[in-house]
Amino acid sequence: MARDWLLEEMVREALGDRPGLTEKAMFGGLCWLLDGHMLCAASQKGMMVRLGKGEDGWALAHPEIVTVTMGERAMPGWVRISSDASRDDHGLRRKLVAGAIAFVGTLPPK
Template sequence: MARDWLLEEMVREALGDTTGITEKAMFGGLCWLLDGHLLCAASQKGMMVRLGKGEDGWALAHPEIVTVTMGERTMPGWVRVPPGPSRDDDMLRRNLIDKAVTFVARLSSKPGLR
């Protein structure tokens, strides 16, 4: 699967100067990790964002946002935004990323990363 270079750049811009961010190619796209924890990803499928179990209801109220599924496994707390809204709705993208950073920052850092 080809990567979505434009969406990747938009995610980088939304992350700004957030400390502890690393990038890694995974899932057919590019993923961002915060202190070793998967935060979000961008690919031709759109944007995948980690909001945390029970923290995703507000996002799922958006008509185009769905819970992530990997194969037959549903991933509670993870949402996927299709390519159109991922690129076109700057406010939605930034809000999702801000909420993801807030959630993931509460997790303990992975050993050897701080």
């Protein structure tokens, strides 16, 4: 699967420079971790974001955002937005990244 270099740069910009943030190639794209916990990813499929179980309702209310599924298994607390929608909506991309940082920031470092 080809990577979405443009979306990766947009996510990188939304994340900014913060302590504990690392990048790792995964899932056919690029994944960001905060203190060792997966935070979000960008690939040809779009942007995947970890908001936490029960904290994703506001995001799922958006018509372009769905719960992440791996195979047939739903991953509560993880959402995906299409590549086009995540590129087009700067404000939503930043809000999703902020939500991920807020949730993952509550987890103890690995």
